[in-house]
Amino acid sequence: MKRDNSASLKARYVPISKVSVLTMRRMYEIYSGYYENVSLDLFCRDMAEKDGVFLVAERSTKRVVGFSTMKTLDMEVDGRIVRGVFSGDTILEKAYWGNKALHMAFFLRVIREKLRHPTRPLFWLLISKGYKTYLLMANNFLNYYPSPEKDCDKLASLVDRYCDELFREYYCAEKKLLDFGSGYTHLKSDVAGITDDMRQNNEKIQFFETRNPTWERGTELPCIGEVSYSLLLNYPLDLWRKSRRTDASVTAPVVANN
Secondary structure, eight states, rough: OOOOTTOOOEEEEGGGGGHHHHHHHHHHHHHHTTTTSSSSHHHHHHHHHHEEEEEEETTOOOEEEEEEEEEEEEEEEEEEEEEEEEEEEEEOOOGGTTTOOOHHHHHHHHHHHHHHSSSSEEEEEEEESSSHHHHHHTTTTHHHSSSSSSSSSHHHHHHHHHHHHHGGGGEETTEEEEETTTTEEEEETTOOOHHHHHHHHHHHHHHHHHHHGGGTTTOEEEEEOOOHHHHHHHHHHHHHHHHHHHHHHHSSSSSSOO
């Protein structure tokens, strides 16, 4: 049954040790609905390696409709300690695509991490097997890598650093891609496909596919975004503006595909 995307959702962070068995099974149910080659055992083992998860639920029914996992790590780069916030599996039921509850919860968590160590550089670490995940960073960050718009190659070494720490066995530094093999989880064929129109009309989607041409079989594009104070100050305003544009499009005679 199709649900109203305007329905109110709430997202909250939960330490992985506090996630119940029933909630874990619900998360797996959502995930397996959009991805191939995922077993409950593999899913649970991957969850156990994370620090926590953002659970997205309907306010009225408390029904979980999406989630995003999170892990933090410290890295030494050029003799200085930097902190990374790694986002793992992220999925939201299609009826709610475009809802910003998860974005806001993640943003508040990042603020908390920044305030804990105000002088320490902070970065969002993300691996993307689909263009929608890549756009989460590309559409919201001022400085990120890889980028079609600006030279942020200074961040490339940080991609190498965190991939070496988290995914050494699967990382190709030359291609800047993670390849977990042919049996790895990947999006189902009817989820988040890329059309010719999208390639022609969206530079960032075209760039994602150029950098990760084998995304359909599950290769991941490692990304990194700088969490600066400028970003933290501007993000709420940008989110509000995007929300206003989305609301206006509901009654517009012509609605463009994103």
